[in-house]
Amino acid sequence: MTRDPRSPRNRRSDRDHAGPGDEGPRHDDAHRxxxxxxxxxxxxxxxxxxxxxxxxxxxxxxxxxxxxxxxDGRAIDVFGVVDEVTARQEGVTLTSDVAxxxxxxxxxxxxxxxxVAVTRVEPExxxxxxxxxxxxxxxxxxxxxALYFDAMQERxxxxxxRSGEPVHxxxxxxxxxxxxxxxxxxVSGVATKTSYATFLLYALxxxxxxxDRAANARALxxxxxxxxxxxxxxxxxxxxxxxxARAAYETLGLPAxxxxxxxxxAPARRGELPLPDTGSRQEGVAAFCWTLREFCERSLIQFxxxxxxxxxxxxxxxxxxxxxxxxxxxxxSTPGSADVEIDGVAVTxxxxxxxxxxxxVDPDSELADRWNGTGSGSASVGTVRAFMRRLRAAxxxxxxxxxxxAFVRKAAATGHAxxxxxxxxxxxxxxxxxRAQRFVVGAVLREQLEARESRxxxxxxxxxxxxxxxxxxxxxxxxxxxxxxxxxxxxxxxxSLGVILxxxxxxxxxxxxxIIANSAFRVVGRLDTAExxxxxxxxxxxxxxxxxxxLKPGSMIVAQPEIPVPLxxxxxxxxxxxxxxxxxxxxTNGTGTPDAAAVVERRFxxxxxxxxxxxxx
Amino acid sequence: MPxxxxxxxxxxxxxxxxxxxxxxxxxxxPPDTTVERxxxxxxxxxxxxxxxxxxxxxxxxxxxxxxxxxxxxxxxFGLFGSFAVGAVRAGPFGAASGAPAxxxxxxxxxERRYFHSGSGADAVDGVAxxxxxxxxxxxxxxxxxxxxxxASTANALVARLNQSMLDxxxxxxxxxxxxxxxxxxxxxxLRSLRSPGRRVVGYIKRIQQWYVGRAELELLPTLRAGERTxxxxxxxxxxxxxxxxxxxxxxxxxxxxxxxxxxxxGGVMRLETxxxxxxxxxxxxxxETAALLPRLASSPARDPRAPHNLTPVAxxxxxxxxxxxxxxxxxxxxxxxxxxxxxxxxxx
Numbered sequence: 018m019t020r021d022p023r024s025p026r027n028r029r030s031d032r033d034h035a036g037p038g039d040e041g042p043r044h045d046d047a048h049r050x051x052x053x054x055x056x057x058x059x060x061x062x063x064x065x066x067x068x069x070x071x072x073x074x075x076x077x078x079x080x081x082x083x084x085x086x087x088x089d090g091r092a093i094d095v096f097g098v099v100d101e102v103t104a105r106q107e108g109v110t111l112t113s114d115v116a117x118x119x120x121x122x123x124x125x126x127x128x129x130x131x132x133v134a135v136t137r138v139e140p141e142x143x144x145x146x147x148x149x150x151x152x153x154x155x156x157x158x159x160x161x162x163a164l165y166f167d168a169m170q171e172r173x174x175x176x177x178x179r180s181g182e183p184v185h186x187x188x189x190x191x192x193x194x195x196x197x198x199x200x201x202x203x204v205s206g207v208a209t210k211t212s213y214a215t216f217l218l219y220a221l222x223x224x225x226x227x228x229d230r231a232a233n234a235r236a237l238x239x240x241x242x243x244x245x246x247x248x249x250x251x252x253x254x255x256x257x258x259x260x261x262a263r264a265a266y267e268t269l270g271l272p273a274x275x276x277x278x279x280x281x282x283a284p285a286r287r288g289e290l291p292l293p294d295t296g297s298r299q300e301g302v303a304a305f306c307w308t309l310r311e312f313c314e315r316s317l318i319q320f321x322x323x324x325x326x327x328x329x330x331x332x333x334x335x336x337x338x339x340x341x342x343x344x345x346x347x348x349x350s351t352p353g354s355a356d357v358e359i360d361g362v363a364v365t366x367x368x369x370x371x372x373x374x375x376x377x378v379d380p381d382s383e384l385a386d387r388w389n390g391t392g393s394g395s396a397s398v399g400t401v402r403a404f405m406r407r408l409r410a411a412x413x414x415x416x417x418x419x420x421x422x423a424f425v426r427k428a429a430a431t432g433h434a435x436x437x438x439x440x441x442x443x444x445x446x447x448x449x450x451x452r453a454q455r456f457v458v459g460a461v462l463r464e465q466l467e468a469r470e471s472r473x474x475x476x477x478x479x480x481x482x483x484x485x486x487x488x489x490x491x492x493x494x495x496x497x498x499x500x501x502x503x504x505x506x507x508x509x510x511x512x513s514l515g516v517i518l519x520x521x522x523x524x525x526x527x528x529x530x531x532i533i534a535n536s537a538f539r540v541v542g543r544l545d546t547a548e549x550x551x552x553x554x555x556x557x558x559x560x561x562x563x564x565x566x567x568l569k570p571g572s573m574i575v576a577q578p579e580i581p582v583p584l585x586x587x588x589x590x591x592x593x594x595x596x597x598x599x600x601x602x603x604x605t606n607g608t609g610t611p612d613a614a615a616v617v618e619r620r621f622x623x624x625x626x627x628x629x630x631x632x633x634x
Numbered sequence: 635m636p637x638x639x640x641x642x643x644x645x646x647x648x649x650x651x652x653x654x655x656x657x658x659x660x661x662x663x664p665p666d667t668t669v670e671r672x673x674x675x676x677x678x679x680x681x682x683x684x685x686x687x688x689x690x691x692x693x694x695x696x697x698x699x700x701x702x703x704x705x706x707x708x709x710x711f712g713l714f715g716s717f718a719v720g721a722v723r724a725g726p727f728g729a730a731s732g733a734p735a736x737x738x739x740x741x742x743x744x745e746r747r748y749f750h751s752g753s754g755a756d757a758v759d760g761v762a763x764x765x766x767x768x769x770x771x772x773x774x775x776x777x778x779x780x781x782x783x784x785a786s787t788a789n790a791l792v793a794r795l796n797q798s799m800l801d802x803x804x805x806x807x808x809x810x811x812x813x814x815x816x817x818x819x820x821x822x823x824l825r826s827l828r829s830p831g832r833r834v835v836g837y838i839k840r841i842q843q844w845y846v847g848r849a850e851l852e853l854l855p856t857l858r859a860g861e862r863t864x865x866x867x868x869x870x871x872x873x874x875x876x877x878x879x880x881x882x883x884x885x886x887x888x889x890x891x892x893x894x895x896x897x898x899x900g901g902v903m904r905l906e907t908x909x910x911x912x913x914x915x916x917x918x919x920x921x922e923t924a925a926l927l928p929r930l931a932s933s934p935a936r937d938p939r940a941p942h943n944l945t946p947v948a949x950x951x952x953x954x955x956x957x958x959x960x961x962x963x964x965x966x967x968x969x970x971x972x973x974x975x976x977x978x979x980x981x982x
Contacts (some may be wrong), residue, residue, distance in 0.1 A: 033937070106951050110936060111935060111936050113935075113936075114936070117945060118734070118735070119731055120727075120729060120730070120731050120732055120929075121724055121725060121732025121734055121735050122724060122735055122929065122930055122945045122946060123732050123735055123945050123948070123949055124722055124724075124735035124736050124737045124946055124949045124953075125733070125949070126737075258715060264776065367912075513775060602895065
C-alpha cells in the first residue's frame with residue numbers, strides 16, 4: 018500500500034502492467050491524482066487542486082501536467098507547480114473527532130489534496146482543467162515545457178530542483194539581452210547569499226554558457242566580510258569525499274573544480290611598503306591604491322561623503338566646488354607624477370591634501386584662491402565646518418588608499434590599480450573600515466562604468482558581473498549619496514553597458530526599491546519570517562513566503578521573468594575552496610597571479626618580521 | 635424530584651415517546667423478568683474483548699410532493715422520494731483503541747421512487763405512471779414508479795417511503811448478520827427481520843413503551859454506563875389465540891452517564907434480540923452491547939441526538955445523506971424534467 022511510487026522497482030512494475038496502446042492515465046507511472054472541482058477547491062486557469070492518488074504522493078515543487086479538452090475536441094495542456102499540499106480527514110467535523118477516529122468509533126477517510134499554481138497553458142486558451150481530469154508528474158520534455166526551459170535559447174543552470182533535476186535560468190535575462198541583474202536576500206549566515214552569487218558566476222564562467230563571450234566577460238567581486246572568496250582559484254578538498262556534490266555538478270553540466278582565471282586585490286597596507294592588507298591568504302594577492310593625482314582627477318573625494326546626509330545639498334555644494342578645484346589642480350600638476358601641486362607646493366600624502374583643502378575652504382582663509390565660493394555664492398561657516406568634519410573623519414580610514422609618488426614608485430613592479438585582466442577579480446575590502454569600504458566600492462564601480470561609457474562601439478560590450486553584498490549599506494532605501502547614484506546608474510543603465518549587478522542584502526526592504534525593481538532575477542535564501550511578509554517579497558506568493566523562513570543553507574528560491582512561479586533550487590557545496598583548510602592539493606591550474614606580495618616582500622622588506630610573521634598566522 | 639432535562643435537541647423530538655397514561659405492560663401480556671436472574675438488579679458484564687460490530691442504518695428524503703387527476707376526477711397523490719441504506723463496521727476494540735471504523739461502501743444502496751396513490755388509475759388505463767429518469771451530469775437518477783395501495787393521503791406516501799427504507803435496512807441486516815464474527819446492530823425493533831442471524835440486536839432509541847412494570851422501572855435510573863438490566867422475555871403477539879413465534883429477549887442499558895441536569899432515564903436505551911436464541915447466547919449479546927454501546931455513544935457536542943445516536947451511525951447517516959445528492963439540485967432537475975413535457979403540450 019505504502020510503496021514509494023518513485024522507486025525504480027515500482028516504476029518498472031507499472032510499466033509492465035501497461036499494455037501496448039493502453040493510454041489509461043491510471044496505469045501511468047506518472048499519474049498522481051485527479052483535478053478537484055469542489056466549492057472551496059474550484060479549478061481555475063491559474064490554479065487548481067488535485068486529489069492525490071492514495072498510492073502516490075505529490076510534494077511541494079513537483080511539476081505537474083494535465084490535459085483537458087475543449088468542447089470542440091482540441092486538447093489544452095496545463096502545466097503547473099505544486100505550491101501546497103494538505104491532508105484532511107473527511108467525515109469529521111470537530112477537533113476531537115480525530116481521537117474518535119483513532120479509537121475506531123468514527124469512520125473517516127484521510128484525503129490528500131495538492132494545490133497547483135499554473136505556469137503555462139499550451140495553446141494559450143485559458144480554460145480551467147476540468148474536474149476529474151487525471152494529473153500526472155511532468156517529467157523530461159513535459160517538465161521543460163512547464164518551466165519554459167524549452168523556450169530558452171541560452172540556459173544557465175541555477176541549481177537542482179528537489180527532484181534532483183536541474184533548474185535553468187534564461188541567460189538572456191541575465192546578460193542584458195532582455196534583462197539584467199540579480200538580487201539576493203536572506204539572513205546572514207544561513208542564507209548563503211555570497212555562496213550562491215559565486216555559484217552563479219561559476220556556472221557562467223566555468224559552465225560554458227557564455228560561449229564566445231567568455232573570453233572577454235569579467236566578474237568583479239567585492240569581498241566585504243570573511244575570507245571565503247579568497248580561494249576561488251583553488252579546488253575544494255572536501256569535494257573529493259562528497260559524492261553527492263560531484264554528482265550534482267555533473268547533473269548541472271558543470272565541472273567540479275575551481276575558477277580558472279582569478280585575480281585578487283587587497284588595499285595597500287598602512288605604512289610605506291606596498292603590501293596587500295589581507296588575512297589568511299598572502300600569495301597571489303596584489304595591493305591596490307589610488308594616487309593623489311587620480312584622487313583629484315577622478316573626483317573621488319565625493320565618495321568620502323556617503324552618509325545619508327540630510328543636509329547634503331549644502332555640504333554637497335562645497336564638495337562639488339572642491340572637486341572642480343582638485344580636477345584643475347590635477348591638470349596643472351607635473352604630468353607623470355602621482356603627486357599634485359597646490360599653490361606651487363608638492364602635496365605628497367593624503368593628509369597634506371586634506372590640510373591644503375582645509376586652508377582653501379576656510380572662510381577666514383587669507384589665501385586669495387578660496388574654494389568655497391565668493392560673495393553671495395560662498396558657503397556658510399557652518400557648512401564648511403560640516404564639510405571639514407566629515408573629511409577629517411574619513412581621512413584616517415582612507416588615507417592609506419590614496420598615495421603619493423614615493424609609495425607608488427615602490428609598487429611600480431606590480432602596479433597599484435585594480436585591473437580586470439582575469440575573468441574574475443576579487444577585491445578584498447573586508448578589513449577596511451566602513452567608510453573606506455564605501456570609498457573603494459564607489460570609486461571602483463564609477464571607474465568601470467566610465468570606462469565602459471567612453472568605449473565606443475556599436476556592438477554590445479562583453480558583460481561585467483559585479484557582485485556586491487550588503488547592498489543596503491551602499492544603496493539604502495532612504496537618502497541620496499554618490500555611491501548610491503553609481504549603483505542606481507548600474508541598475509538602470511548597466512544593461513546597455515553590459516554591467517550586471519549581482520547584489521545581495523539581508524533585507525530587501527532596506528534597499529533602494531529601484532535597484533530591486535530592475536533585477537530580472539530575484540533570489541531569496543532563508544528570510545526572517547517578519548521580513549518575508551513585507552511587500553518586497555510579494556513576488557514569492559503566500560506559500561513560498563512561509564517557506565522562506567524554513568530554507569536551509571544551500572536552498573534558494575529563484576524568481577525569473579519567464580517563469581510565473583518562483584522555484585526552489587538547491588546548489589551544491591562549492592567545488593572551490595572557501596577557506597584555507599579546504600584548499601586541495603591540485604595547484605591553481607597555473608593561472609594564479611604572480612605572487613606580488615612575495616616579490617615586494619623580498620625587495621623591500623628583507624629583514625621585515627611583520628610580513629613574514631603573517632605567513633604563520 | 636426537581637425538574638430535569640431530556641438530552642436530545644427538541645427539533646429531533648425526544649427519546650421518551652411512551653404514553654404516560656398507558657398501561658405499563660404491553661398488549662402481549664406481562665413480560666417475564668426472571669428469565670435470566672431471579673433478582674431484578676444491575677448486571678455489570680465483564681467483557682474482555684469487544685467484538686467487531688456492524689451497524690445498519692438508512693436515511694430517506696421526500697424530494698417533492700406531486701398530484702395528478704385520475705380519469706374519473708379523483709385526486710392522485712404522488713411523492714418523489716429518495717432513500718439510502720448502508721452499514722458501518724467498527725472494532726474489534728482493544729483496551730484503548732480499535733481497528734479503524736469503516737463505512738461499507740460496497741453495501742450502500744441508494745434508491746429513488748415515485749410513490750403514488752393511483753387508486754385504480756392504472757386499473758382503468760392498464761398503464762402505470764411511467765418511471766421518471768432525470769439526468770444529473772453523467773449520473774441518471776431513476777425514480778421508479780410504485781403504486782401504494784390503500785393510500786388516501788399524502789402522508790401515507792411518506793410513511794411508505796419510510797417503510798421502503800426500513801425494508802431495505804432489514805434486508806441488509808439479514809445479509810450482514812450471516813457473519814457471526816460480528817455483532818449486527820439494527821436501528822429499531824427486530825420485527826421486520828424475517829430470518830435474522832443469531833447475533834442480531836435491535837436498539838431502540840425512542841422508547842414507545844416500557845414493557846416492564848413500575849417496580850422494575852425503578853432500577854433504570856440507578857444503572858451506570860456499561861451496566862444493564864437482566865434480560866426479560868416479551869412474548870409474541872397472539873394471533874388467533876396462539877402466540878406467533880418465540881417472542882423477544884429484551885434489556886435496558888445505560889449508554890452514557892449524563893450530567894445532573896438531565897433526567898436519569900435520559901441515557902437509557904432498550905435493546906432486543908430474538909426470543910428463539912438460547913438464553914446464554916442472548917445474555918452474551920446483552921453483555922456485549924452493555925460494554926460496547928457506551929463506547930459508541932455520541933457526545934452532545936457532535937450530535938443533537940446524543941448520547942443515543944451512536945457516533946459511527948451519525949457518520950454513516952452523513953455519508954448516506956451525501957449520497958442522496960444535493961436536495962436543491964434534485965428538486966431543480968425534477969422541476970425541469972416535469973416541466974418539459976408539460977410545456978411541449980402547451981405549445982403543441
